[in-house]
Amino acid sequence: MSLFRRCLVGLGLSLSLSGVLAQSAPPRALPVQLGPRPFFLVDDMADGPLKQRLQQCADRSSFVPSSFSIGHRGAPRQFPEHTRESYTAAARMGAGVLECDVTFTRDKALVCRHAQNDLHTTTNILLTPLAAQCTQPFVPAVLDSDGRVLQPARAECRTSDITLAEFKTLRGKMDAFNPAARTPAQYVNGTAPWRTDLYAGPSSGTLMTHAESIRLFQQLGVKMTPELKSASVPMPFDGFSQQAYAQKLIDEYKQAGVLPEQVYPQSFDIGDVLYWVQREPAFGRQAVYLDGANKAADLPNLATLKRYRDQGIRIWAPPLFGLLATENGQIVPSQAAKDAQAADLQLITWTLERSGILADGNNGWYFQTFDSAVRREGDMLQMLHVLAKDVGVIGVFSDWPATTTFYANCMGLR
Numbered sequence: 001m002s003l004f005r006r007c008l009v010g011l012g013l014s015l016s017l018s019g020v021l022a023q024s025a026p027p028r029a030l031p032v033q034l035g036p037r038p039f040f041l042v043d044d045m046a047d048g049p050l051k052q053r054l055q056q057c058a059d060r061s062s063f064v065p066s067s068f069s070i071g072h073r074g075a076p077r078q079f080p081e082h083t084r085e086s087y088t089a090a091a092r093m094g095a096g097v098l099e100c101d102v103t104f105t106r107d108k109a110l111v112c113r114h115a116q117n118d119l120h121t122t123t124n125i126l127l128t129p130l131a132a133q134c135t136q137p138f139v140p141a142v143l144d145s146d147g148r149v150l151q152p153a154r155a156e157c158r159t160s161d162i163t164l165a166e167f168k169t170l171r172g173k174m175d176a177f178n179p180a181a182r183t184p185a186q187y188v189n190g191t192a193p194w195r196t197d198l199y200a201g202p203s204s205g206t207l208m209t210h211a212e213s214i215r216l217f218q219q220l221g222v223k224m225t226p227e228l229k230s231a232s233v234p235m236p237f238d239g240f241s242q243q244a245y246a247q248k249l250i251d252e253y254k255q256a257g258v259l260p261e262q263v264y265p266q267s268f269d270i271g272d273v274l275y276w277v278q279r280e281p282a283f284g285r286q287a288v289y290l291d292g293a294n295k296a297a298d299l300p301n302l303a304t305l306k307r308y309r310d311q312g313i314r315i316w317a318p319p320l321f322g323l324l325a326t327e328n329g330q331i332v333p334s335q336a337a338k339d340a341q342a343a344d345l346q347l348i349t350w351t352l353e354r355s356g357i358l359a360d361g362n363n364g365w366y367f368q369t370f371d372s373a374v375r376r377e378g379d380m381l382q383m384l385h386v387l388a389k390d391v392g393v394i395g396v397f398s399d400w401p402a403t404t405t406f407y408a409n410c411m412g413l414r
Contacts, residue, residue, distance in 0.1 A: 030092050034402040038402050039058050042055055046379075053410065054407075060409070063406065063409045066408035067394075068393075068396065068413040069404035070096075072398055073399070075090040076175065077195060078195060086172075087216060093400070098217050100210055100214075103159050103229045103231070108248075109164035110209060111207070111208070117158045119134075121175050121177045122174075123205075130169070133157075135161055136154060137155065138153070141179060143180065153178065153180065155177075173188060173197075174191040176192065176195075210226065224253070225263070225266055227265075228265065228266070246272045265284075265288070291317060291319070296334070301339065302343060306342075313345070315394075326369070333390045334369060346394050348394060350396075352398035355367060358379060358380065361374075
């Protein structure tokens with residue numbers, strides 16, 4: 001018996017107390033394992049000073065977690081989003097902040113899902129008896145004689161259609177569907193070719209409540225960024241108001257003993273953000289206002305950004321295209337980024353590693369203002385460099401956080 005244990009016995013204390021003390025020890029972050037992707041991206045970069053610097057960094061023997069690296073829904077480039085497995089993978093890749101998108105079930109329990117009405121594309125619900133409870137049960141596609149889709153298959157299954165107990169019986173899968181499906185089994189198979197179903201088997205895809213995500217994140221030693229999702233049902237829902245919803249999110253952190261500085265609550269609804277700023281100022285100091293602009297013309301001007309700051313909002317988070325532009329064929333900060341700096345706002349952006357193969361061109365919505373300057377996979381690191389050094393973002397959401405972790409380590413961003 002150790003001296004410590006003999007002292008406990010001598011003091012008349014139960015040996016089980018040592019177990020309690022061990023459990024209360026500060027969590028330790030998982031050892032960072034980046035895998036080959038960041039190094040592949042470095043090798044693919046155009047020659048230049050940034051590539052040389054990152055190549056030197058690639059020889060490091062170890063890397064550490066960074067809050068610059070935010071796990072967007074975990075690591076959903078390969079793992080079913082908002083699952084225990086996805087979160088753990090992101091933490092292993094050094095994500096210093098993990099995201100639980102928060103919605104609620106029929107019995108008003110908070111759970112991690114990207115949207116209240118996405119169970120038909122992110123879980124196996126259509127292959128279970130719970131499919132009968134969906135807002136819109138599966139309807140097969142209508143095809144012509146050549147197999148072309150005349151009317152796509154459809155379904156809509158909401159967390160508010162089922163109870164928490166029923167939610168916990170489901171398994172997460174890669175977010176996708178097959179519009180040409182004639183059966184539910186065909187519908188759930190639509191994963192993009194640049195992703196994988198390798199980690200979406202029947203023994204994985206563990207769905208989580210918001211409270212469970214908090215406990216897991218505490219164990220993983222990471223910060224937390226819950227996003228309060230807009231409800232698909234009219235609010236109030238069975239007496240559950242929007243303010244009660246926003247308050248319940250914060251209350252679950254309080255109940256878990258999480259310090260406010262460890263939490264970045266976020267919402268696309270400015271009303272939610274201002275509620276936290278005004279009613280929960282300790283948590284509201286790090287509240288993130290997510291910008292839902294669909295194109296550059298929708299972004300706020302300098303006066304609006306200053307108004308956000310005057311209202312107490314400190315962090316503004318537009319999509320990638322909101323902070324980047326092109327000039328002489330190079331990626332540069334956008335006017336909105338410059339305006340946000342002038343308004344004294346901190347910046348976060350979303351979402352890296354979500355657009356497939358960059359060298360193919362036509363990289364879609366996230367790249368709409370700077371796609372002409374993206375020619376190869378390695379340009380992703382050039383994009384990160386502009387965001388970090390010229391725009392000054394404090395964090396980047398990524399579907400594969402190893403990339404952002406690698407860059408943060410190389411540049412000394414903690």
